[in-house]
Amino acid sequence: MRHRLYPLSDLEDIPGTTVFTARRSRQAYHLHKFCMSLMEAANREAFKADERAYLDRFRMSEEQKQAVLERDFPRLIDLGGNIYFLVKLSNTDGWSAQRAVSSMTGMTPDEYADMMSAGGRSPEGLKSIREQQQREFGGEGK
Amino acid sequence: MRHRLYPLSDLEDIPGTTVFTARRSRQAYHLHKFCMSLMEAANREAFKADERAYLDRFRMSEEQKQAVLERDFPRLIDLGGNIYFLVKLSNTDGWSAQRAVSSMTGMTPDEYADMMSAGGRSPEGLKSIREQQQREFGGEGK
Amino acid sequence: MARITAGIGTSHVPAIGAAIDLGRTADDYWAPVFAGYEFVKAWVKDNTPDVVILCYNDHASAMMLDIVPTFAIGFAEEFEPADEGWGPRPVPTVIGHPDLAGHIAEQLVIDEFDITIMNDIAVDHGLTVPLSLVFGQPEEWPCKVIPLAVNVTQFPTPSAERCWKLGEAIRDAVECYPEDIEVQVWGTGGMSHQLQGPRAGLIAPEFDNAFLERLAAGPDGTSELRGITRLDFLREAGTEGIELIMWLIMRAAMGPNVDELHRFYHVPASNTAVGHVVMKPKAQFRHKLGEVEARKATAA
């Protein structure tokens, strides 16, 4: 076994960020099967005609189905989803990728677009949950 | 690039043996697509009902189609085929793997079965075409 | 922590599966083959692992056409027996262990193996015949199985040395899995056989027995096996004899020394020489740190 450059748990240390691991991929397998099915025009039509009935073709959890119906992208990420699959859904809806992504930030699409045009979100202060906590508690941990 | 342990051309030096390379795999892609289609019962039925019509669904060469119709396994190997794909065809015919394999040896199925029961074919003298040729020409090459 | 408790090597001839499925194991032709598996069937009753990592090759059943991975690990919850042209074998669905499979895949990528994860594969005789040989005909398989498929067909196949290193990395990965479970590693395929061309029917007992002998030995014997080239395998053991590289993954996962509990060799089953071994890692004070350091140095 090679030397580990950092503990794997550090992957959980990035604020507002969910790393797509093998385990999450397994959790979202049927959700993602649904997403990839939208790569065919006929399936997109069937989905649009009756979303619930179309979703019931897949072995997704009820929570995952609800989150799809509500286009609740943060919840879908929580339930194992990965954005590269999920944009098949927002593309089907005719959303831009920017609108789909902005829906996870708590900003309106316009606010988000303005932030991007102004140079995007700076990573400063958003790199480590541990660091954020240390700052919050006045750096006593030094 | 790592040190090569032997020239790749040596793979052609084994008597009565065709190595399944990337190039052959490409050559036989559509032949093999046909073979793998026989992994579904409905396709096996369709094939048995009208072999030629079924074969015409695939982008195989005419030579490959003829060799399938004639169950000419040596020819199919020549045309890029690999036995792991081709047994899907002999299995569909209800042949044992031993019968399919024996059909490439110029022996009858019974002769071949007897050879196997007696311990199989010895590799001695069958390891190298170059060596065979040297022996044939009286070892002058020494 | 998880432990590798034993290794099994065995041929996986499809005709053996058919003999089991059709109730012909007592036939004159088949009885001597199955006699060689009486030991393992009794032994495994007291040595059923929680999980088998089963190294096999797919025979153009689920891979090899549109996708040809060098090493693929099965990551599904279940794997159905493949229909190889005569209907699927009447054997239980194979139940996977996605959590351990995911862990192993992660460790292997960190160790610079370029693994392919398969979330949906049917498993063919290469995987199910060994299960039948060891566990018989139960309603359900008595343990979970992680399929590990190796390309042995489309050239170039991974080298013996690469397979050895993979086995070492699998051992390291299992040993850092946090759950306390018992894991066996099986290597299947071989022994000598050739299924194509005028040289079909080739059987090489000398090669096979030397292979078995070295497999049971310590590092001196196994280092000779690691040096067998793809060309050697084809020349000496037939185009399909190269399946023996999967036994090297199993053997490497045992560590440097083993106790061989059982060895069996028989010719023929259909077109093939049948080999079978059962082995356990030798109890030892493993200089674990030193060993890991040494391997790290070569991994650049």
Added chain:
Amino acid sequence: MARITAGIGTSHVPAIGAAIDLGRTADDYWAPVFAGYEFVKAWVKDNTPDVVILCYNDHASAMMLDIVPTFAIGFAEEFEPADEGWGPRPVPTVIGHPDLAGHIAEQLVIDEFDITIMNDIAVDHGLTVPLSLVFGQPEEWPCKVIPLAVNVTQFPTPSAERCWKLGEAIRDAVECYPEDIEVQVWGTGGMSHQLQGPRAGLIAPEFDNAFLERLAAGPDGTSELRGITRLDFLREAGTEGIELIMWLIMRAAMGPNVDELHRFYHVPASNTAVGHVVMKPKAQFRHKLGEVEARKATAA
């Protein structure tokens, strides 16, 4: 013998493809992005290669669900543009080069890369947007393309160091291909961006510009890039900023030193920082034998 004549790095933002397909390249928003590609569009007219080895990542269009390969090489005669949910992009079919792809796959397996061969894949914006950016909107693409897909999404992704070694091995493989053809290697994806969660919209110009600076440098600069961990990429450049590992494959394929012909950086395109470089291997007396020996020593 075949030669690697140049390398191109570029972002492959899907919205850039849409802007091209919908004729919006002169819009206020888009004009500054496309201005950065005027150089390459003129330059490539006199520098069209025979084949591009195009390193990209599939965005859950042809892989990532049932099959997740670490490194996959496209081995088909042709590759159709994928339908990513809005219909396929109106671009020409991509024509492969199976012979060179097979040669490279063979060399890579011999060099202990566990490559997956893909005989049938649709290619998504990760591959087609760079083609559009460089070649515009022709009736047919002016050269063959070998897709080389890298897993950058499901953890663990291959390390920066592993990608670097892959690039070196690709260079060696191309240089021993017997036909006298010109080959470019392209690395696509990035630069900094994050497409998920409350941190979405992250852009890191400092990180990006340091990356570009070191990419153009000799071994001192590039060795720093090889040491960036997966965690570093995620923290500093966003969950999708890790796509930059594909630029390292391209860069390594250039050899130790390069001449940078063009560099461009712009924020934003949709959610992403856009980066683009054109480089050539530096003319040099390559101590070829010594170099190969040195690498062999580390390959164990």
